[in-house]
Amino acid sequence: MPLALAARVLPLLPLQVLLNICLGEIRSRHPRIFDRLGSNTGKRYGLEPTDLPIAFVLEPRRMNPRITVVRSLPSNLDARIAGPLSALIGMTDGSYDGDALFFSRDIHVDGDMEAVVALRNAIDDSRVDFLSESVLWLGPLAAPIERILRSIVGSPSAREEMGVGRGG
Amino acid sequence: MELICPAGTPSALRDAVAAGADAVYCGFADETNARNFPGLNFSRSEMAESIAHAHQAGVKVLVAINTFARAGAVNIWHSAVDDAVDAGADAVIVADVGVMDYVARTHPQQRLHVSVQAAAANPDAIRFYVDRFNAKRVVLPRVLSVPEIAAIGKEVNCETEVFIFGGLCVMEEGRCSLSSYATGKSPNMDGVCSPASHIQYREENGMLVSRLGEFTINKFAAGEAAAYPTLCKGRYQTSEGSGYLFEDPTSLDATTMLPELKNAGVCALKIEGRQRGRAYIERVVRTFRQALRALDAGQPIPTDELRGLSEGQSTTTGAYKKTWR
Ligand code: SF4
Numbered sequence: 001m002p003l004a005l006a007a008r009v010l011p012l013l014p015l016q017v018l019l020n021i022c023l024g025e026i027r028s029r030h031p032r033i034f035d036r037l038g039s040n041t042g043k044r045y046g047l048e049p050t051d052l053p054i055a056f057v058l059e060p061r062r063m064n065p066r067i068t069v070v071r072s073l074p075s076n077l078d079a080r081i082a083g084p085l086s087a088l089i090g091m092t093d094g095s096y097d098g099d100a101l102f103f104s105r106d107i108h109v110d111g112d113m114e115a116v117v118a119l120r121n122a123i124d125d126s127r128v129d130f131l132s133e134s135v136l137w138l139g140p141l142a143a144p145i146e147r148i149l150r151s152i153v154g155s156p157s158a159r160e161e162m163g164v165g166r167g168g
Numbered sequence: 169m170e171l172i173c174p175a176g177t178p179s180a181l182r183d184a185v186a187a188g189a190d191a192v193y194c195g196f197a198d199e200t201n202a203r204n205f206p207g208l209n210f211s212r213s214e215m216a217e218s219i220a221h222a223h224q225a226g227v228k229v230l231v232a233i234n235t236f237a238r239a240g241a242v243n244i245w246h247s248a249v250d251d252a253v254d255a256g257a258d259a260v261i262v263a264d265v266g267v268m269d270y271v272a273r274t275h276p277q278q279r280l281h282v283s284v285q286a287a288a289a290n291p292d293a294i295r296f297y298v299d300r301f302n303a304k305r306v307v308l309p310r311v312l313s314v315p316e317i318a319a320i321g322k323e324v325n326c327e328t329e330v331f332i333f334g335g336l337c338v339m340e341e342g343r344c345s346l347s348s349y350a351t352g353k354s355p356n357m358d359g360v361c362s363p364a365s366h367i368q369y370r371e372e373n374g375m376l377v378s379r380l381g382e383f384t385i386n387k388f389a390a391g392e393a394a395a396y397p398t399l400c401k402g403r404y405q406t407s408e409g410s411g412y413l414f415e416d417p418t419s420l421d422a423t424t425m426l427p428e429l430k431n432a433g434v435c436a437l438k439i440e441g442r443q444r445g446r447a448y449i450e451r452v453v454r455t456f457r458q459a460l461r462a463l464d465a466g467q468p469i470p471t472d473e474l475r476g477l478s479e480g481q482s483t484t485t486g487a488y489k490k491t492w493r
Contacts, residue, residue, distance in 0.1 A: 036177075036207040094183075097448035100477045103394050108371070113364040114206045121207030124445045125177035 003085070003152045007054045012069040019056070019067045022134035027065050029133065034062040036122035043115040046073040048082035060119070079111030079119075086153050091120070093129045169430055171460060172230065172329060173453045174442040176208040181218045181229075183450045188457030191228035193261060194218070194442065200233045200248040202263075202285055202342070203442040204359025216255040228258035234283035236264045236356045246270050253278050261307065262286075263356070268301040282306040284331070285356055287341045291323035298326045305329055307438065309341045313490045314425060318432035327435040332422040333452055334440025335479060336486055337361070338400055338415045346399035350381045362398045369397075386417075393481035401479075417480035423456075423471050425488050426463050448477050 007015075027034075034041055041062050048055040057068040057077065073080060081088065087106050090096035098120045101107040109116050131149050135142040173189035175181035184192045195201030197209035210218060219229045231252035237245040245267045252260050253275045260278060262268045263285035271280050282288050282297045284307040297303040305327040308317060312330075321328050337344075342355035347362050355361040368379040376388040378397035385397035395401055395417030404413050420440070422429065429437065437460075439452050452474060459469045475483055 035211075038206070040206065091445070094179075094446040094450075097445040097451075097477060099396075099444055099479075100448065103479060103481055104476065105376070105388075105391065105394055108369075108376075110369045110371075113367040113369070117205055117364045118207035120445070121177060121205070125179045125207075127179050 004052050007052050012054065012071070015054075016067070016069040019069065019134075021137060022130075023065050023067050025137060026128055026130075026133055030126040030128050033122045033126045033128070034060065036125060037118050040115045040118040043078040043112065044076065045115065045119060046077040046080040046082075046111075047088060048073055048080060049085035049088055050082055051084050077111060079109065079113070079115045081107060081109050081116060081119075083107030089130055089153055092123050093131075094124065094127065098124075169426075169434060169460065170329075170436040171453070171456055172436050172438040174334075174439055174444070174449060175218075176203065176205070176442040176444070177446075178210065178214045178218045180442075180446050180449050182221060183446045184453050185222050185225045185227045187450045187453035189227055189453055191230055191258065191436075192222055193230040193232050193438075195232040195234070196248050196251070198244065198248070199238075199357075199359050200235055200245050202232065202234045202283075202355055202359045204235075205443050206364060208443060212251050212255070215252070215257075219256045223256065229256075230259045230261050230281060231255070231257040232261040232283065233267060234261050234263040234285045235359050236285075237266050238357065242266060242270075246274075249275065249278075259305070265301075268297065268303070272301040276302070279304050281329070284309055284341050287343055291320055294320065294324045294326065298324065305436065307331075310336055310420065311338075311487050314428045314432050314488050317429070317434060321433040328433070329436035329438055330422075330429060330434050331420060331440055332426070332429070332437045332456065333474065334419055335396075335398075336415065336418070336420050336484075344400065350383055350399055362396065367397050395480045416482070416484075418482045418484045419478035419480075420486045421472070421474060421478065421483035422485055422488055423459055423469060423473075425485055426459060426469060428488075430463065444477075452477065 037060055041060050045058040046055060047058055055070050055073045057070060059066045083106055087096060087101055091098045132146050135145045138145055170190040172191045172193055173184040175184050175192045175194045181192050181194060195209055197211060201209055222229045233245060233248045249260055249271055259281045260271055261281045261283045262271060263283035271278055280301055280303045282303045287309045288294045288297060288306050289309050289311060294306045303326055307329045310331050348354040351363055351366040353360050353363050362380050366381045370377050374390045376394055378385045380397045385402035388394045400414040401417040403410060441448055455473050462469045475481055
């Protein structure tokens with residue numbers, strides 16, 4: 001996967017800067033996420049795309065949410081969600097049902113389940129579309145870059161072949 | 169037959185409306201709601217907005233206030249009823265006789281449905297709710313066969329609603345103490361069975377181990393379909409060997425029973441799953457809407473479309489067939 005290769009060789013700092021810009025955008029567009037998270041805004045989530053050599057630490061604090069890109073997850077996390085990148089993204093935009101992905105063993109969760117459930121419900125309600133909203137700030141370049149990102153992450157038919165298609 | 173669909177969030181409600189629900193059921197984000205899960209449910213303003221949206225599309229909203237009121241705090245349940253009525257709920261779904269009494273006295277015009285949590289499983293119990301509180305509909309517990317449902321329908325003077333898809337609660341709808349014993353929290357008092365706060369998952373030699381509080385509920389081999397660590401669906405070790413003591417982790421799917429349920433006089437069909445994501449709700453509602461269209465048109469109904477969304481990735485017709493008798 002070209003994304004995996006890029007993630008292995010490229011420095012992480014620029015990606016982290018970009019992701020935090022995106023997170024700031026998402027925060028201002030979807031304030032209800034933080035209401036639904038309630039006291040879980042103080043939690044540290046590890047998000048681990050199992051097909052990439054990097055992972056993310058998400059701290060969804062209401063005032064200054066933060067995402068950190070790491071080569072491997074630290075131990076001081078409250079919860080961890082791991083699975084193929086397309087499954088993780090598909091859960092956020094409503095393509096997949098998180099419980100079904102858990103039943104089929106496509107995703108793995110551990111740690112504070114209350115925090116995991118709250119995050120899942122908050123994101124599901126928000127209708128956040130990470131791929132398209134992450135590139136909105138690029139203006140006229142947003143649409144072509146979104147297309148490239150979607151082709152890298154995997155189209156719905158590719159997801160079907162991964163065995164997660166029946167998940168929703 | 170009306171299709172009654174779950175919604176745990178305003179977005180899920182919109183998806184259920186768009187996918188073909190006749191009515192959506194949902195609840196407030198507090199202990200009055202038997203799906204009192206983190207990050208789920210509706211604030212007062214979200215409820216009012218969501219009801220207005222559903223009504224614009226000609227879809228009803230039924231508000232579930234279906235836990236048992238706690239002594240010394242009944243005002244929480246009363247204000248949930250008042251707020252549901254103010255928001256324009258088409259019905260309130262209630263389990264507790266005290267709360268039903270409050271609805272009947274304070275809001276006599278409000279349509280009242282008897283929640284499945286009331287476990288009204290015989291004509292005498294149902295008649296009590298109809299006579300005393302003017303209940304218009306009873307949601308039947310998932311312990312009855314289709315002939316039993318038909319017999320009850322003939323004897324009572326109210327509509328009957330039955331579950332057709334989703335998770336099962338085998339011990340007469342929350343009337344079991346397993347969750348209270350293991351976690352101190354119960355479905356009928358706190359709105360949670362086997363709550364997330366007490367769940368732990370861990371990987372052990374390639375196996376997924378699920379625990380609830382102090383108890384190991386299951387171990388799934390690599391590749392084996394997983395399930396929630398609900399106490400009644402655990403695989404336990406006993407002196408007789410290990411296995412599912414109470415029930416397998418499986419979901420109800422009554423698609424094949426739709427013609428019989430129609431003949432039994434059932435008025436409404438309910439999908440379980442307010443705690444599930446929008447992807448589940450959209451797909452299950454759309455599938456059953458198509459099935460009901462096929463039923464009305466006298467065409468064959470596609471079956472087994474939803475196994476991938478089911479707990480343990482397996483389905484059952486549950487008590488409707490009672491094959492074990
Ligand atoms: S443990 Fe099972 S039977 Fe008991 S309340 Fe929970 S779901 Fe129902």
